Amino acid sequence: MITSITLNAAIDQIYRLDCLAVGGVNRIMDMHQDAGGKGLNVAKVLTSLGAEVDAGGFLGGSNGEKIRRLVKEKGIPEQFIPIAGESRVCLTVMDTSTGKGTELLESGPVISEEEWKSMLEWLRVKSNQTKWFALSGSLPKGLPDDAYAQMIDIINANGAKAVLDTSGIALRYGIEAKPFAIKPNEKEFADMVGSESLSTERMRKEGCRLAEQGIGHVCLTLGEKGALFCNQTGAFQAEAPLIDLKNPVGSGDAFIGGLLYGFSSFEDDVKAYKRAIACGSVNAAHPEIGYSDWNEVEDLMKMIKIQEFN
Ligand SMILES: Nc1ncnc2c1ncn2[C@@H]1O[C@H](COP(=O)(O)OP(=O)(O)OP(=O)(O)O)[C@@H](O)[C@H]1O
Numbered sequence: 001m002i003t004s005i006t007l008n009a010a011i012d013q014i015y016r017l018d019c020l021a022v023g024g025v026n027r028i029m030d031m032h033q034d035a036g037g038k039g040l041n042v043a044k045v046l047t048s049l050g051a052e053v054d055a056g057g058f059l060g061g062s063n064g065e066k067i068r069r070l071v072k073e074k075g076i077p078e079q080f081i082p083i084a085g086e087s088r089v090c091l092t093v094m095d096t097s098t099g100k101g102t103e104l105l106e107s108g109p110v111i112s113e114e115e116w117k118s119m120l121e122w123l124r125v126k127s128n129q130t131k132w133f134a135l136s137g138s139l140p141k142g143l144p145d146d147a148y149a150q151m152i153d154i155i156n157a158n159g160a161k162a163v164l165d166t167s168g169i170a171l172r173y174g175i176e177a178k179p180f181a182i183k184p185n186e187k188e189f190a191d192m193v194g195s196e197s198l199s200t201e202r203m204r205k206e207g208c209r210l211a212e213q214g215i216g217h218v219c220l221t222l223g224e225k226g227a228l229f230c231n232q233t234g235a236f237q238a239e240a241p242l243i244d245l246k247n248p249v250g251s252g253d254a255f256i257g258g259l260l261y262g263f264s265s266f267e268d269d270v271k272a273y274k275r276a277i278a279c280g281s282v283n284a285a286h287p288e289i290g291y292s293d294w295n296e297v298e299d300l301m302k303m304i305k306i307q308e309f310n
């Protein structure tokens with residue numbers, strides 16, 4: 001069983017239009033709404049791949065009710081903790097002429113101390129029943145900067161494993177707690193090491209340093225360039241397959257879905273890494289956020305070559 005936690009869940013709203021005119025009048029071609037926030041996308045991908053997954057986090061207000069209904073419609077069991085605040089809306093404006101998405105993300109509700117305590121209590125019980133956790137996305141207001149670190153401590157103490165996907169200060173604290181895997185993208189990793197941008201060699205060096213400190217898998221996603229992986233045995237790199245790009249939003253979440261599918265079904269590291277990249281690329285080849293399909297993933301996996309750094 002895999003449990004995917006979204007502390008800052010969202011209604012993901014996608015507007016598609018011909019060509020975005022910033023500062024002008026824009027007429028929308030079509031609009032789509034889905035349950036989102038990074039962890040829910042991970043759960044959607046895992047469900048499409050046929051894995052046993054459930055979802056947790058915080059939900060509140062009428063947006064929260066809508067998210068709960070959308071999650072149910074996808075057949076994902078959920079154990080969200082109700083909160084007094086209103087869950088957020090995240091808007092992606094897809095410019096079909098360039099294939100580029102502009103994201104407008106609300107910061108989300110304020111979580112009270114009581115609500116946070118309920119989450120930690122729930123996790124103490126849950127991590128005795130679930131082996132694998134995805135902890136994904138930004139922290140809503142009110143939570144301490146070390147919120148993910150506190151969660152990872154509980155998960156590790158119960159012998160379960162956490163994959164962490166966040167950024168900024170939450171990632172810095174989270175790393176201290178030694179999750180099983182982390183998945184920053186290039187920019188998030190550069191921010192973390194305090195640099196504007198990083199060469200491949202510097203990414204490898206910094207990634208391997210973290211792996212030596214006890215993070216099982218440091219996965220650095222590089223968008224269309226693929227990904228770089230560091231673990232106890234070395235560093236590996238793979239290019240992403242060429243696809244017809246439709247919407248890259250949520251590709252990092254799909255990557256985590258693939259990684260968790262692989263590890264939870266005892267695939268070796270290289271196969272799990274290939275599955276992760278393929279899942280990211282399949283998502284980017286479709287307009288929906290958190291899209292996956294078993295056969296498409298298997299086909300792309302055959303095209304991916306993982307190379308070890310010397
Ligand atoms: N344009 C693309 N072409 C092919 N594959 C892609 C493309 N964009 C993303 N991917 C795949 O998805 C994976 C994750 O992408 P990326 O590094 O953009 O994640 P991210 O920035 O965390 O995304 P998000 O935050 O939107 O979920 C990549 O490693 C790659 O396999």
Ligand SMILES: O=P(O)(O)OC[C@@]1(O)O[C@H](CO)[C@@H](O)[C@@H]1O
Nearest residue numbers: 012036037038090137138249250
């Ligand atoms: O504010 P966060 O949690 O960092 O990101 C939220 C978000 O942009 O991430 C997903 C794509 O990865 C979307 O479903 C969602 O809208």
